[in-house]
Amino acid sequence: MSSERYPFSEIEAKWQGTWESSKQFRVDQDPSRPKFYCLEMFPYPSGRIHMGHVRVYAIGDLLARYKWMRGFNVLHPMGWDAFGLPAENAAIEHGVHPAIWTYENIDNMRAQLRKMGISYDWDREVTTCDPDYYKWEQLIFIRMLERGLAYRRRSTVNWCPSCQTVLANEQVEAGRCWRCDSEVTKRDIDGWFFKITAYAEELLAWCDRLPGWPERVMTMQRNWIGKSEGAEFDLPVAGRPELTLRIFTTRPDTAFGMTYAVLAPEHPLVDALLTDPAERATVERFRAEVARQSELERTAEDRPKRGLRLQAQVVNPFNGAAIPLFVADYVLMTYGTGAIMAVPGEDQRDWAFARQHGLPIIETVKRPEGWSGEAYTGDGVKINSGFLDGLTIIEAKRQAIDWLVQQGLGTAKINYRLRDWGISRQRYWGAPIPVVYCPVDGMVPEKEEHLPVVLPQDVQLSGKGGSPLAEVASFVNTTCPKCGGRARRETDTMDTFVESSWYFLRYCSPHYERGMFEPAAADYWMPVDQYIGGIEHAVLHLLYARFYTKVLRDLGLVKVDEPFQALLSQGMVIKDGAKMSKSKGNVVDPDDLIRTFGADTARLFSLFAAPPEKDLDWNDHGVEGASRFLNRVWRFVLQHAEEVRTALSVYVGGGETPPPTAPPDRAGATARSSNSDSGGRSGVATIRSSEGKVFRRTIHETIARVTDDLERDFHFNTAISAIMELVNALYAFEAGPRDRLPAGERAALLREAIETVLLLLGPFSPHVTEELWQQLGHTESLFKRPWPTADAAVLVRQEVTVVLQVDGKVRGRLTVEVDAAEARVQELALADDKVRPWLQGRTIARVVVVPNRLVNVVTRS
RNA sequence: GCGAGAGUGGCGAAACUGGCAGACGCGCUGGACUUAGGAUCCAGUGGGCCCAAAGCCCUUGGGGGUUCAACUCCCCCCUCUCGCACCA
Numbered sequence: 001m002s003s004e005r006y007p008f009s010e011i012e013a014k015w016q017g018t019w020e021s022s023k024q025f026r027v028d029q030d031p032s033r034p035k036f037y038c039l040e041m042f043p044y045p046s047g048r049i050h051m052g053h054v055r056v057y058a059i060g061d062l063l064a065r066y067k068w069m070r071g072f073n074v075l076h077p078m079g080w081d082a083f084g085l086p087a088e089n090a091a092i093e094h095g096v097h098p099a100i101w102t103y104e105n106i107d108n109m110r111a112q113l114r115k116m117g118i119s120y121d122w123d124r125e126v127t128t129c130d131p132d133y134y135k136w137e138q139l140i141f142i143r144m145l146e147r148g149l150a151y152r153r154r155s156t157v158n159w160c161p162s163c164q165t166v167l168a169n170e171q172v173e174a175g176r177c178w179r180c181d182s183e184v185t186k187r188d189i190d191g192w193f194f195k196i197t198a199y200a201e202e203l204l205a206w207c208d209r210l211p212g213w214p215e216r217v218m219t220m221q222r223n224w225i226g227k228s229e230g231a232e233f234d235l236p237v238a239g240r241p242e243l244t245l246r247i248f249t250t251r252p253d254t255a256f257g258m259t260y261a262v263l264a265p266e267h268p269l270v271d272a273l274l275t276d277p278a279e280r281a282t283v284e285r286f287r288a289e290v291a292r293q294s295e296l297e298r299t300a301e302d303r304p305k306r307g308l309r310l311q312a313q314v315v316n317p318f319n320g321a322a323i324p325l326f327v328a329d330y331v332l333m334t335y336g337t338g339a340i341m342a343v344p345g346e347d348q349r350d351w352a353f354a355r356q357h358g359l360p361i362i363e364t365v366k367r368p369e370g371w372s373g374e375a376y377t378g379d380g381v382k383i384n385s386g387f388l389d390g391l392t393i394i395e396a397k398r399q400a401i402d403w404l405v406q407q408g409l410g411t412a413k414i415n416y417r418l419r420d421w422g423i424s425r426q427r428y429w430g431a432p433i434p435v436v437y438c439p440v441d442g443m444v445p446e447k448e449e450h451l452p453v454v455l456p457q458d459v460q461l462s463g464k465g466g467s468p469l470a471e472v473a474s475f476v477n478t479t480c481p482k483c484g485g486r487a488r489r490e491t492d493t494m495d496t497f498v499e500s501s502w503y504f505l506r507y508c509s510p511h512y513e514r515g516m517f518e519p520a521a522a523d524y525w526m527p528v529d530q531y532i533g534g535i536e537h538a539v540l541h542l543l544y545a546r547f548y549t550k551v552l553r554d555l556g557l558v559k560v561d562e563p564f565q566a567l568l569s570q571g572m573v574i575k576d577g578a579k580m581s582k583s584k585g586n587v588v589d590p591d592d593l594i595r596t597f598g599a600d601t602a603r604l605f606s607l608f609a610a611p612p613e614k615d616l617d618w619n620d621h622g623v624e625g626a627s628r629f630l631n632r633v634w635r636f637v638l639q640h641a642e643e644v645r646t647a648l649s650v651y652v653g654g655g656e657t658p659p660p661t662a663p664p665d666r667a668g669a670t671a672r673s674s675n676s677d678s679g680g681r682s683g684v685a686t687i688r689s690s691e692g693k694v695f696r697r698t699i700h701e702t703i704a705r706v707t708d709d710l711e712r713d714f715h716f717n718t719a720i721s722a723i724m725e726l727v728n729a730l731y732a733f734e735a736g737p738r739d740r741l742p743a744g745e746r747a748a749l750l751r752e753a754i755e756t757v758l759l760l761l762g763p764f765s766p767h768v769t770e771e772l773w774q775q776l777g778h779t780e781s782l783f784k785r786p787w788p789t790a791d792a793a794v795l796v797r798q799e800v801t802v803v804l805q806v807d808g809k810v811r812g813r814l815t816v817e818v819d820a821a822e823a824r825v826q827e828l829a830l831a832d833d834k835v836r837p838w839l840q841g842r843t844i845a846r847v848v849v850v851p852n853r854l855v856n857v858v859t860r861s
Numbered sequence: 862g863c864g865a866g867a868g869u870g871g872c873g874a875a876a877c878u879g880g881c882a883g884a885c886g887c888g889c890u891g892g893a894c895u896u897a898g899g900a901u902c903c904a905g906u907g908g909g910c911c912c913a914a915a916g917c918c919c920u921u922g923g924g925g926g927u928u929c930a931a932c933u934c935c936c937c938c939c940u941c942u943c944g945c946a947c948c949a
Contacts, residue, residue: 005900174946216865216943223864223945230949249949262949305947330947340949348862349947417948538944608886609873615942617873621887628901629886635901708877718875721885728885731902803881808930810881848929854880858929 005627006634008598012767016117024781025068025119027075029524036072037525038064039504039564041533041541042079042126045105046086049112051573051580051606051618052534054590058603059570059612059716060532061118065763066710068119069787075525076119077507079126080106083134083496085163085179088429092463098429099457102129112590116599117767119783124510128499133506134431135452136516137498141434142445143555149195150423152443156334157422159187164465165425166191168495170224170540178540191424192433192492196547200225200416203546212530212566214613217538224539226417231401232337233410235261235314238322243272245314245325248336248415251346252404253396256385257364258316258341259354260324262307264333265290273312273325283308283327290329305330305353316341317409318400319386328353336415344375351375365393421544423495428459428468430493438480438487447481453489467491500541501548504528504563515557522558531564538569568714571615573606580618588618600765601627607716607764630768633727633757637772640734640750645777647747648685685748689741692749695733696794699753702726704790706760716764723760726753759788803854804829806838814855822849829855 019025029035040060043053064076080102087098094101106127113120126133144150158167162182166189171178196203204225207218230250237243245261263270265287274280286308307328314325330349331340344354345363351374354361365380382388387403388396404410424433432453434446446453456475459468469475469491480487502516508525509518533541542564549563572579575586593602605626610616637644687696705722709715730753738746755776762769762782773782797818802825804812812834816825826847829835835857842859849855 173944219865220944226945226948228948247949251949303947328947330949332948335948342949347949349949352947415948417945535943605886611874614867614874619873619887622873625886631901712877715875717873718885721875724885735903801881805881805930813881846929848880850880850930854930856880856929 006631006768008600008630008768009595011771012115012117012599015767015770016114019117019119019781020114020122023123024783025064025074025076026121026123027073029521030073031524033071033073035075035525036064036067036530037075037504037528038067038530039075039077039507039528039532041531041537042081042500042503043109044081044084044086045102045109047105047108049109049590051588051590053113054116054593054602055573055606055612055616056532056534056570057113057116057118058606059568059714060530061116061603061766062607062716062763063530063532063710064119065766065783066787068783069759069763069785071786074119075124075507076121077124077126077510078113078118078120078122079124079503079507080109080128081496081500081503082106082127082129083430083493083499085165085427085429088427088461089463091429091461097457098461099129102429115591115594116603119766124507126503126506126510128431128496128503129429129455131452131454132513134494134499136506137431137494137502138434138446138451138453139448140502140516140552140555141494142448144194144551145435145445147555149198149551150192151195152190152192154188154190155422156186156188157191158184159189160184163427164463165427166422168422168497169419170421170543171497191422192494193420193422194498194547196421196544197416197418199547199550200227200418202550203418203543206546206562210562210565210567213564214567214569217535217542217567217569220538221543224418224543227414228416229412229414231397231404231410232413233317233404235317235341237273237325238313238315240273240312243269245269245339246337247339247341248413249341251343251397252400253382253385253388253391253393254343254346254364255316255318255341255400256388257343257345257362258318258323259344259360259362260326260342261314262326262328262331262340262342262353264331264338265327265329266333267327267338269339270310270327273310276311279311283310286327293329305349305356307353307357309357317407318403324359326353326357334419335417346375346377348375348377364388421495421547423498424492425495426465426467426492428455428461428493430496431455431499432469433490433492433494435490436478436480436487437490438483438485440485441480441482444480444482444487450481455493467493469493497541497544498548501545502552504531504545505549505552505558516552517557519557526558527560527562528564530566530568532568532570534572535569542567568612570612571610573616573618575618577617593623597623597627598630598767600768601630604630604720604765608720609717611717612714629724629727630765632731633761634768634772636727636730636734637754637758638775640754641772641775641777643747644751644754647751648744649748649751685744687745687749689745691736692741692745693794695729695749696752697797698726698729699749699756700790700794703756703760703788704795707787707790719760720764723757723764726757726760730754730757756788758782759785800852802829802852804832804835805854805856806835807859808856811835811838818852822851825849825851825855829857 038060040056064074067074082102087102090096090101091098128134141150158172160167160177160180160182162180163177167177167184172184175184176182177184204222204227207222228250230248231252232246232248234244234246237245247261270283274283305328307326310325310327312325313322315322342350344350344359344361346365362384364382364385365376366383367376379393382391382396388399391399401412432455434451434453436444436446438444456472459472461468476489476491478487478489479485505517505522509521512518545563549558549560552558553561574580575588578584578586580587590602601623605623606616608626609622687693702722706719709719758769758773759782770782799815800818802814802816803810804814812832814828814832816828826849839859842861844857845860846858847855
């Protein structure tokens with residue numbers, strides 16, 4: 001059966017070779033043309049590409065090629081996120097060095113990507129495990145260190161026992177490792193942090209200034225940053241004038257309803273409060289129990305709150321009442337001050353705990369009529385609240401804070417959920433952190449002229465835990481950059497998310513040797529105009545990259561505030577309702593697919609089957625449909641190639657004209673009149689027959705639809721369906737009687753239609769269209785042609801079909817001239833044979849005429 | 862619990878600011894061409910009433926509402942997906 005198909009293998013190999021050897025997609029800065037930076041998230045070189053890659057790169061290439069044809073100077077690069085654990089794990093399992101494993105995988109995957117025929121500028125390929133790459137990251141690390149944006153401290157961190165390394169908060173998903181799904185534990189360990197919290201407010205503020213990002217991604221980032229405004233203040237410990245308990249609340253207005261207070265079990269004040277040895281023993285037992293719980297257990301749904309009442313009491317400064325003090329597992333040491341005032345009347349968690357322990361509940365907000373709930377968090381007027389009584393909640397918050405400030409007890413306070421980014425990894429295959437520990441000078445950054453600190457090649461990878469670099473004497477033992485004495489190198493490596501936080505900047509000038517990137521190049525190309533990638537990075541990579549860009553801006557290196565102007569989050573590729581996985585046996589291998597159907601078909605189907613942001617349910621029959629369509633185009637074009645080659649043009653693009661160099665209209669599909677210079681030109685056919693005119697309008701309507709779908713909202717699937725409709729119309733046009741319109745017109749129209757199909761379809765399925773374009777006698781690449789424009793004059797209709805309704809139900813249709821007078825349309829509608837029977841015995845109450853659309857006759861009996 | 866998104870034929874999906882629901886594709890049915898068809902081309906294909914046609918009725922998760930007109934706007938409810946989750 002494959003003999004029935006067009007020879008896609010030969011064609012695809014041919015054009016991939018041609019595009020590469022002619023460096024067709026190589027770009028340079030060109031200030032005279034508008035730029036478009038199109039970027040897909042670069043892959044981790046795992047060894048083979050999967051269908052998710054096919055989908056994301058098909059989308060990226062479609063946009064890149066389309067923008068080329070629209071006259072943009074398009075930067076479309078590719079590279080490799082090459083550091084990471086899988087390489088190291090492969091080394092441990094198979095004894096192959098991570099570098100060898102990684103570079104072999106890169107070679108494999110590059111070959112696979114080349115078979116997809118994507119318009120990358122391969123001269124800009126970047127590989128992050130290359131010392132020429134991470135050198136600059138090390139330099140920026142030192143700059144960040146100087147500004148306090150990188151720091152080292154001991155803290156309780158997330159530890160993946162399987163990966164044997166620390167994880168950042170963003171890399172823990174529901175208590176499990178983002179990479180290997182192992183349950184995460186806690187560890188107290190020294191490590192390096194990036195001070196992303198210093199940018200919390202700015203990162204949050206810009207969430208409202210990136211209209212090109214999907215709302216759900218922005219929401220996830222906002223939630224992750226988790227800003228909450230409130231107050232921090234002290235509760236004196238009763239009978240212990242030297243001790244106070246600092247608490248954070250978002251509801252200072254409810255302070256009069258405070259009936260107890262709670263400390264996190266790990267809170268340092270607990271020790272100072274314990275004087276009785278028996279109590280100390282009980283509390284220690286409780287703390288040990290809580291500590292034993294895993295993150296998963298502690299955050300399990302509907303878990304009862306566990307707490308222990310201390311002998312000590314604290315004083316509510318608002319009313320002087322002495323209230324009980326608890327340690328309880330529902331208060332977290334990692335948020336706020338690790339201690340809370342409990343207001344069971346207005347907080348559901350406090351309510352549940354108070355009920356459990358028989359604690360009093362005071363309501364401080366008037367409940368609405370008929371309220372029968374538990375804790376009340378709604379609006380209302382303050383009651384039982386001393387000087388706050390009668391105020392609204394908002395006003396009471398303000399006055400409570402004013403009072404705290406006057407009394408010297410506390411202040412207004414903003415807290416964020418966002419934690420600093422822990423970047424230390426106790427693993428080998430990553431960029432070395434460029435610092436040295438000297439017995440005399442302490443921690444000292446490596447001298448800039450000594451960068452990069454190169455990752456040594458000869459290393460034992462046992463997988464037994466501990467930084468492998470610590471075992472490499474030649475690496476560890478060094479001299480202090482300051483005093484020249486004996487010193488030790490840092491043996492942790494950086495989180496691989498650091499490399500991916502700036503690769504898009506390196507692409508701007510990948511071979512630049514005097515810095516991270518050439519300033520002029522970054523100024524020209526940045527920001528990325530369209531970024532495309534999976535939703536799994538909604539917080540992780542996308543938040544880190546935003547942060548890192550702002551750091552680089554503040555270091556004076558880039559001018560942009562944000563790296564990515566617009567983001568397209570493409571959905572997953574699933575099959576039979578489930579994510580593709582080996583264990584489910586529902587994996588589609590891109591190589592098989594390309595071998596059986598060709599890259600053009602694989603790409604076309606992945607763009608056609610679903611809108612890009614939705615999950616794509618892979619369907620083998622659907623792929624055959626895409627293949628069938630390309631074959632249909634192939635056969636038709638070749639059958640008529642001879643006729644087209646000798647046809648006159650009705651098309652301004654006819655003949656070999658150079659691509660446009662004038663800046664196109666970035667706003668989109670405004671039609672340049674495509675036959676403005678065709679009048680009276682020899683070799684140009686004029687369409688006179690009405691059938692020809694109708695068909696020509698179909699061609700131009702398709703141009704308008706496809707352009708609109710691409711410009712407006714990434715409606716790739718409907719763009720393809722519009723092209724399919726045009727091809728169907730083309731078959732129908734061709735099948736009609738030959739003599740119904742002049743031969744010259746017929747040939748000219750076939751030519752315009754066929755050339756339009758190829759131009760519109762090109763960015764979706766580039767090889768077959770490029771081949772057919774050449775078969776039509778063109779000597780220049782299809783992708784150097786301007787994108788076709790719909791001719792406004794051709795789109796004009798003389799007549800429209802108007803729907804006739806009686807009482808909202810369709811009863812007939814009417815053809816009238818465009819913009820016919822309403823009164824005339826109404827008259828024709830009421831006289832219509834299909835309409836009249838429905839008016840028998842009824843009175844016309846009203847006639848609604850929507851110009852060029854419909855007439856609705858409203859009746860009553 | 863909080864937040865975001867989504868519910869439309871047998872399936873993937875269309876329908877721009879309210880104006881012919883189901884474009885396009887898959888699948889299915891019938892026909893043509895064929896030694897053959899799992900190639901290709903043509904026609905049909907939401908459900909129901911009807912021998913059939915013309916025609917009529919019903920149909921966008923459920924229930925209300927606004928409107929001449931609702932997949933689209935408003936209110937209530939149900940289901941699913943994703944994210945965060947004892948964040949004070």
